[in-house]
Structures are given as structure tokens and as C-alpha cells.
Amino acid sequence: MADAAALEGMSIGVIGTGLIGTSVALAAAAARARMFVTDADPDRQRIAISMGAGSVLSEDQEPLDLVVVAVPPASVGHVASRMLVAHPQAVVTHVGSVQAQPLVDVETSGADSTRFVGGHPVAGREVSGPTAAASDLFVDRPWIICPGPRSSQESVERVRRLAQACGAVPMQMSAIEHDAVMARVSHLPQLVASALAASLQDLDAGAVAVAGTGLRDTTRLADSDPAMWGQIAAANAPALAAALRAVAEPLAELAERLDVASPQVVDELVRDLLHRGRAGRARLPGKHGRAPVALAVVECVVPDEPGALARLLGDIAGAEINVEDLRVEHAPGQAVGVAGLAVLPQDRERLLEMLVSRGWVAGSGPDEAL
Amino acid sequence: MADAAALEGMSIGVIGTGLIGTSVALAAAAARARMFVTDADPDRQRIAISMGAGSVLSEDQEPLDLVVVAVPPASVGHVASRMLVAHPQAVVTHVGSVQAQPLVDVETSGADSTRFVGGHPVAGREVSGPTAAASDLFVDRPWIICPGPRSSQESVERVRRLAQACGAVPMQMSAIEHDAVMARVSHLPQLVASALAASLQDLDAGAVAVAGTGLRDTTRLADSDPAMWGQIAAANAPALAAALRAVAEPLAELAERLDVASPQVVDELVRDLLHRGRAGRARLPGKHGRAPVALAVVECVVPDEPGALARLLGDIAGAEINVEDLRVEHAPGQAVGVAGLAVLPQDRERLLEMLVSRGWVAGSGPDEAL
Numbered sequence: 001m002a003d004a005a006a007l008e009g010m011s012i013g014v015i016g017t018g019l020i021g022t023s024v025a026l027a028a029a030a031a032r033a034r035m036f037v038t039d040a041d042p043d044r045q046r047i048a049i050s051m052g053a054g055s056v057l058s059e060d061q062e063p064l065d066l067v068v069v070a071v072p073p074a075s076v077g078h079v080a081s082r083m084l085v086a087h088p089q090a091v092v093t094h095v096g097s098v099q100a101q102p103l104v105d106v107e108t109s110g111a112d113s114t115r116f117v118g119g120h121p122v123a124g125r126e127v128s129g130p131t132a133a134a135s136d137l138f139v140d141r142p143w144i145i146c147p148g149p150r151s152s153q154e155s156v157e158r159v160r161r162l163a164q165a166c167g168a169v170p171m172q173m174s175a176i177e178h179d180a181v182m183a184r185v186s187h188l189p190q191l192v193a194s195a196l197a198a199s200l201q202d203l204d205a206g207a208v209a210v211a212g213t214g215l216r217d218t219t220r221l222a223d224s225d226p227a228m229w230g231q232i233a234a235a236n237a238p239a240l241a242a243a244l245r246a247v248a249e250p251l252a253e254l255a256e257r258l259d260v261a262s263p264q265v266v267d268e269l270v271r272d273l274l275h276r277g278r279a280g281r282a283r284l285p286g287k288h289g290r291a292p293v294a295l296a297v298v299e300c301v302v303p304d305e306p307g308a309l310a311r312l313l314g315d316i317a318g319a320e321i322n323v324e325d326l327r328v329e330h331a332p333g334q335a336v337g338v339a340g341l342a343v344l345p346q347d348r349e350r351l352l353e354m355l356v357s358r359g360w361v362a363g364s365g366p367d368e369a370l
Numbered sequence: 371m372a373d374a375a376a377l378e379g380m381s382i383g384v385i386g387t388g389l390i391g392t393s394v395a396l397a398a399a400a401a402r403a404r405m406f407v408t409d410a411d412p413d414r415q416r417i418a419i420s421m422g423a424g425s426v427l428s429e430d431q432e433p434l435d436l437v438v439v440a441v442p443p444a445s446v447g448h449v450a451s452r453m454l455v456a457h458p459q460a461v462v463t464h465v466g467s468v469q470a471q472p473l474v475d476v477e478t479s480g481a482d483s484t485r486f487v488g489g490h491p492v493a494g495r496e497v498s499g500p501t502a503a504a505s506d507l508f509v510d511r512p513w514i515i516c517p518g519p520r521s522s523q524e525s526v527e528r529v530r531r532l533a534q535a536c537g538a539v540p541m542q543m544s545a546i547e548h549d550a551v552m553a554r555v556s557h558l559p560q561l562v563a564s565a566l567a568a569s570l571q572d573l574d575a576g577a578v579a580v581a582g583t584g585l586r587d588t589t590r591l592a593d594s595d596p597a598m599w600g601q602i603a604a605a606n607a608p609a610l611a612a613a614l615r616a617v618a619e620p621l622a623e624l625a626e627r628l629d630v631a632s633p634q635v636v637d638e639l640v641r642d643l644l645h646r647g648r649a650g651r652a653r654l655p656g657k658h659g660r661a662p663v664a665l666a667v668v669e670c671v672v673p674d675e676p677g678a679l680a681r682l683l684g685d686i687a688g689a690e691i692n693v694e695d696l697r698v699e700h701a702p703g704q705a706v707g708v709a710g711l712a713v714l715p716q717d718r719e720r721l722l723e724m725l726v727s728r729g730w731v732a733g734s735g736p737d738e739a740l
Contacts (some may be wrong), residue, residue: 018611039424061421074633074637089679102575118502122580122582127653131734133734134669134730134733135733136669136671136733137733139671141582142579142580143653144580146648163498165656171576171579171580173576176461180464181576181577182580183579184569184570184573184577185570185573185577185578185580185581185582186581186582186584186585188566188569189566189584189585189588189589190584191621191624191640191643192562192566192617192621193584193647194643194644194646194647194648195617195620195621195643195647196558196562196617196647196649196650197646197647197648198620198646198647198649198650199554199558199613199616199617199650199653200554200555200650200651200653200654201646201649201653202652203551203554203555205541205653206541206551207551207554207555208555208653208654208655209512209541209550209698210492210512210514210541210551210555211555211556211654212492212511212555212556214556214559214560214563214590214591215555215556215559215654215700216654217590217591218559218562218563218587218588218590218591219559219647219650219651219654220584220587220588221584221587221588221643222647222648222650222651223648223651224644225588225644226640226641226644226648227641229640229641229644230637230639230640230641230644231637233628233634233636233637233639234633234634234637234640234642235633237628237629237633237636238628238629239633240625240628241625241626241628241629242625243569244567244621244622244624244625244628245622245625247562247565247566247621248618248619248621248622248625249618249622250565250568251561251562251565251614251617251618251621252614252615252618252619252622253614254561254614255610255611255612255614255618256611258607258608258610258611258614259601259607260606261607261610263444263605265602265605265606266445266600266603266604266607267601267603267604268600268602269560269600269603270596270599270600270604271596271597271600272596273561273564273565273568274564274592274594274595274596274599274600275596276564276567276568276571277563277564277565277566277567277568277589277592277595278564278592278596279568279569279571279590280567280568280569280570280571280589280592281567281570281592281593283524283570283571283573283575284570284578284581284585284586284589285579285581286580299504299506301506301543302445305692306495307687307690308681309683309687309693310683310686310687311694312681312686313679313680313683313684314680314684315731316680317677317679317680317681318724322675323679326679326696326697327696327697338673339564356714361506361509363504363505363506363507364503364504
């Protein structure tokens with residue numbers, strides 16, 4: 001966790017008091033920065049200030065050390081350029097999901113780009129607005145810092161200090177590299193999830209009723225904000241087009257083959273796709289950033305009433321078994337849930353025996369890599 | 371839950387003692403059926419019997435009332451036809467993910483298809499084998515019953531009785547309808563998740579390290595069994611090809627447009643896709659089969675040590691707040707987790723106040739529809 005006085009003596013302005021801007025302001029205020037905020041929407045500005053985000057950023061402002069631009073993706077470059085001019089002693093950073101376009105905007109604006117450093121705290125949310133903000137939004141999340149070709153080392157350090165004060169894990173990439181990576185690991189999954197969810201529109205109610213947790217998980221991202229993603233896609237179109245093809249082309253080719261190939265060939269093609277998918281997924285970071293660890297899952301029926309889950313976890317804690325991950329899933333039409341308890345493989349049998357001995361309905365679930 | 375003696379007096383054979391076959395046998399044995407099992411693999415058969423799945427199915431067998439074919443998808447129709455001949459008093463059903471191909475196989479085999487009824491307990495797993503079996507695998511899950519054109523009503527009723535005895539929720543569809551629905555809500559998400567995960571293979575380690583839970587969720591299904599999915603795809607190729615196009619074509623078209631369109635047009639196209647995705651996802655069943663309910667999520671930092679989660683849930687239970695859904699997520703490189711506690715919106719403030727007053731680090735998380 002961050003040093004509680006990490007930003008003591010710094011004056012920071014935040015432009016835009018949406019979810020991310022307000023959360024940065026709350027976290028920086030907690031680290032003792034003097035905070036000033038502004039928003040084109042007076043309601044949002046008032047809410048953010050009432051939450052403790054700081055004072056109103058005014059015309060006859062004391063000089064700022066750092067300006068954080070937290071406006072919608074399409075406006076980042078323009079606003080950052082203006083801030084470089086308006087606050088001649090300040091380092092200007094932003095918190096957008098796209099880096100190259102704002103960098104180009106700033107470099108071509110004529111402003112002093114030695115004081116500009118892009119930044120992207122990777123804290124995915126499906127909501128927006130200051131009321132959802134929290135000072136711990138960035139704790140333990142990556143905060144990608146993207147210096148431009150002319151950013152000074154001192155400017156980069158100031159942004160790194162902000163990231164650390166917010167409890168995030170700073171990383172560094174070029175803007176181009178950032179955008180290519182995000183196209184693959186963030187923007188692509190978003191559009192794939194949305195396209196899959198959109199394909200459910202023409203199904204009838206009986207069909208969607210038999211959908212399981214697999215479809216729910218695969219489409220969870222589809223609840224995201226359309227306006228924000230429209231702007232992100234517009235600012236990262238070339239990298240995103242390449243990423244989309246990496247998924248759309250194999251699926252379209254497979255559809256072609258399914259129309260004409262023998263069952264044996266279809267079997268081989270799909271088996272091969274599944275093998276490649278397992279290999280790709282095995283590369284995702286595991287718990288605590290380690291390589292993925294295979295965990296055993298024990299499933300346990302939990303009555304849908306206050307305290308049942310606590311009683312279950314109390315029984316487990318009493319047996320001194322550490323639950324590595326936990327998930328509660330409800331069956332359609334039933335007032336009970338099933339808790340999936342992920343534990344180290346060597347703990348599975350002991351956990352099962354303990355649960356059954358205490359009257360829980362429990363069994364082995366699917367193994368998973370976490 | 372099922373009547374504990376629901377199958378008293380019935381003799382049931384299970385062909386194939388993998389995950390599903392063994393789970394059916396354990397559930398039916400618990401409902402007092404006389405169970406007989408067999409598997410081409412003597413090890414799997416021995417494990418299933420040692421777990422209480424029943425006795426060995428033998429040549430000079432007492433007459434069976436019901437035979438459950440639980441073999442790999444490609445063999446279902448052939449084995450079911452043989453069973454109709456070998457057990458002339460038995461109703462023969464199966465538990466496969468594909469229905470039309472086995473029905474065609476049986477109808478063209480010359481066997482008595484009035485005694486054949488397809489079935490599909492929808493209990494998705496990413497694992498296989500008898501050791502993962504559990505008598506409660508089907509509790510509260512849909513069990514889709516697919517009568518053929520010549521299935522007798524009595525045969526259908528016998529399969530429905532088995533499904534209910536296993537604790538499942540029986541539903542009825544035609545084989546064709548089943549396969550079209552499964553192509554859309556099960557087979558398509560599987561192949562999309564696999565294709566998305568496969569696209570991660572050529573990223574470098576730094577890139578996958580910044581992947582968030584969004585990508586993890588969207589690709590969770592990619593850990594599934596390649597051999598099983600190869601056979602499912604081969605048996606449901608035409609419906610699956612159509613389903614694949616419903617996702618691949620919009621994504622490919624979008625990629626084309628991203629290459630040439632103005633930022634404004636890209637913005638509009640992606641916003642439209644997101645809106646359609648939200649509309650599609652809103653159709654998925656909510657908790658307890660009701661329409662989706664908007665829940666408020668409170669996030670709380672949980673130290674990674676035995677008992678911490680139990681203590682948290684104990685505090686919540688003490689405040690008599692019902693947690694509707696719960697999820698624990700770990701940040702890369704850090705030994706703490708964040709618990710997402712989904713509660714009814716009216717409980718959010720009370721939960722937050724209680725947590726903070728008891729020393730937990732907690733804040734509002736993203737709202738979700740469950």
C-alpha cells in the first residue's frame with residue numbers, strides 16, 4: 001500500500017470528475033496532495049467535491065505541479081494541450097485507454113511536450129460517474145505510463161509518484177505498444193463480448209433460459225458503456241482492426257469449413273482450435289501475478305438466506321483451509337446457490353470431508369487454473 | 371430437491387462412466403434405483419463402481435427399465451441403437467450435447483425407436499472423468515428432453531422421472547430446436563472463447579500481464595476438453611456454422627470499416643454494437659430464473675489468509691444483509707484480494723458504513739445485473 005503522505009506538498013488539478021478522475025482525486029487527497037478539480041458538468045463537479053475530491057479549480061489558481069486530464073477519450077489530446085499552456089509549471093498526464101492519438105495531438109499543438117506524459121490506470125469498470133468513485137480503485141492494478149519522445153525524466157517521475165500514491169503498480173510502455181496491447185487484451189474482448197451478446201437478441205425466451213454460466217461469463221463485458229467504447233475504438237481503430245481480424249477470420253474460416261467438411265475434418269479443426277485456446281489462456285497471469293496454479297474446486301449448496309455463506313466460510317476457516325477463490329452461482333428458478341470453493345489440490349479431500357461431516361451438500365467441481 | 375425414493379423399483383443401466391454417466395448413476399442410486407454400469411475402459415468402470423455407481427452390467431443381466439447412454443458425442447446414436455436391441459423392455463435415453471444426429475442414427479438403424487428419447491442435462495463442466503462426478507451435479511440445472519417423432523409418451527415420462535430424481539428441472543424441445551439453441555447459447559460461446567484465447571498465443575509476456583478480469587472471464591470456457599468439443603462440433607456442424615457467422619461476420623465487417631471510416635463513423639458503429647450487446651445480454655436469465663435485477667456492488671479488500679473472508683461474511687451476516695452474489699479477485703503481484711459483494715441497491719450504504727466502521731477497506735464497485 002501507498003505511503004499515507006506520498007504527495008505532501010504537491011498541488012494537483014484534475015480535469016473531469018467522472019469515475020476515474022474522481023477516484024484519482026480521492027486517492028491523491030488521501031496521500032495529502034492539495035487537490036483542485038473541475039468538470040464541464042456542474043452537477044458532477046459538485047458531487048466530486050462533496051465526496052472530498054478537493055476544491056474548485058479556478059482562474060486565479062495557485063500554480064499546479066501536476067494536471068490529470070480525465071475527460072472522455074476523444075477530448076484527451078485537445079484538453080491536455082490546453083493545460084500545458086494554462087499551467088506552465090505543471091506536468092500534464094491523462095488516464096485514457098488510448099495513448100497514441102492524444103500524444104500526436106499534443107505534439108502537433110505546439111505546447112511544451114517535455115511536460116506531457118501519457119498514463120493509463122487499468123481499472124476496468126462497467127459503470128461511470130463520480131458516485132461510483134473510490135480512493136482504492138487503483139490499488140494493486142497496473143498503471144501504464146507512456147512517455148512521449150520528448151517527455152522529460154522528471155515529468156515521468158512525477159506521474160510515477162502519482163500512480164504509486166494511488167496504490168497502483170506502475171509499468172512503462174511506448175504509446176504505440178500500449179495501444180497495440182490494449183487492442184488485444186482489452187478492446188478486442190470488449191467487442192467480441194458485445195458481438196456475442198448482440199447475437200442473443202433474436203433468440204426466443206426459451207432458448208436464453210437454458211444458457212449457463214459459460215455464456216454469462218463470456219458476455220459480462222457487454223454491459224459496458226457504449227459512448228466510452230465508441231470513442232476508444234475511434235482513437236485506436238488501426239490496432240483494433242488487426243485485433244478483430246485475429247478472431248473474426250479464424251471463426252469465419254471455421255464456419256466455411258463446417259458447411260462442407262466431413263465430420264472427421266470438423267472434429268480435427270475444432271479440436272485444434274480448442275488446443276490453441278488452452279495454450280493462449282495458459283499465458284494469462286495467475287493469482288498474485290504468479291504463473292497459473294491448478295486449483296481444485298469444491299462445490300457446496302448454500303441456502304439463499306442471510307448468514308449461510310458466512311457460516312460456510314466459518315466452518316472452512318475453522319478447519320484452517322485457505323479458499324483461494326470463491327464464486328457463488330444461482331440456479332434458474334431455485335432459491336439456493338452453489339458456492340464454488342477453489343482450494344489447493346491437496347486440500348480438496350479434507351475440505352469435502354469436513355463439509356459433509358457438518359451437514360453441507362458438497363461435491364467436487366471442475367478444476368480451474370487461477 | 372428430489373424425492374429420496376423417486377426411482378425405487380427401477381433397474382437402470384448406464385453405458386459410459388465418465389463425468390456425466392457416473393453422476394447420473396450416483397444420483398439415481400441415491401434415489402434407490404438398482405444401478406448397473408459399464409465402460410469400455412476398465413479403470414473408469416472400477417472407479418465409478420467404487421464410488422457407489424452400481425454393479426457391473428453383465429451379459430445375463432436382469433431386464434432393465436431404462437438405459438442411459440453416456441458415451442462420447444460421436445458414438446451416442448450407434449450405442450443407443452444397440453441398446454434398444456439388447457434391452458427390449460428398456461427405454462433408452464442419452465445425455466449428449468447434440469440431439470439430431472443420434473436421433474437420425476437410431477431412426478435409420480431399424481431399432482424400436484418408440485422406446486428412444488433424447489436427453490441433455492445442461493451441466494457444463496471444464497473437466498471430465500468419473501472422479502469429478504457428483505450425485506448433485508444436476509441439481510437445479512435444466513435437463514432438456516428431446517422426444518423423437520415416434521417416442522411413446524410412456525418413454526418420455528420415464529426419462530422425465532430420471533431427470534427429476536437427479537434434482538434437475540426438466541424441459542422439452544425437439545432435437546432440431548435443441549441443436550439450434552445449443553449452437554447459439556453453448557457451442558458458439560465455446561468457440562468464440564477459444565478463438566479469443568488462441569489469439570493470445572503470439573503476445574509477449576508483458577502484454578498478457580496487463581490483462582484484467584474482463585479477458586479472464588471472456589476466455590474462461592477456453593479451458594474445456596478439445597476432444598469432446600471436436601465431436602460436438604462434428605455432430606452439430608450446420609447449426610454451428612450459422613451461429614459462428616452471427617458473430618464472425620459483424621466482427622469482420624467492423625474490422626473492414628475501422629480501416630477506412632472516419633473517427634466519427636467508427637464511434638457510431640462501435641456504439642451501436644455496444645447497444646445491441648447490452649440488449650442481448652439483458653435477455654439472459656437472472657438469479658432464480660427471474661428477470662435480471664440491478665444489484666449494487668461493494669468492494670472490500672480481503673487479506674489473503676485463512677479466515678479473513680469468513681470474518682468478512684460473518685460481519686455482513688451480523689448486520690443481516692443478504693449477499694446476492696460474491697466474487698473474489700486477486701491483483702497481480704499482491705497478496706490481497708478484493709471481494710465484490712453484490713447486494714440489493716437499498717443495502718449498499720448500510721453495508722459500506724458497517725464495513726468501514728469495522729475497519730475493512732471498502733468502497734462502491736460497479737453495479738451489475740444478475
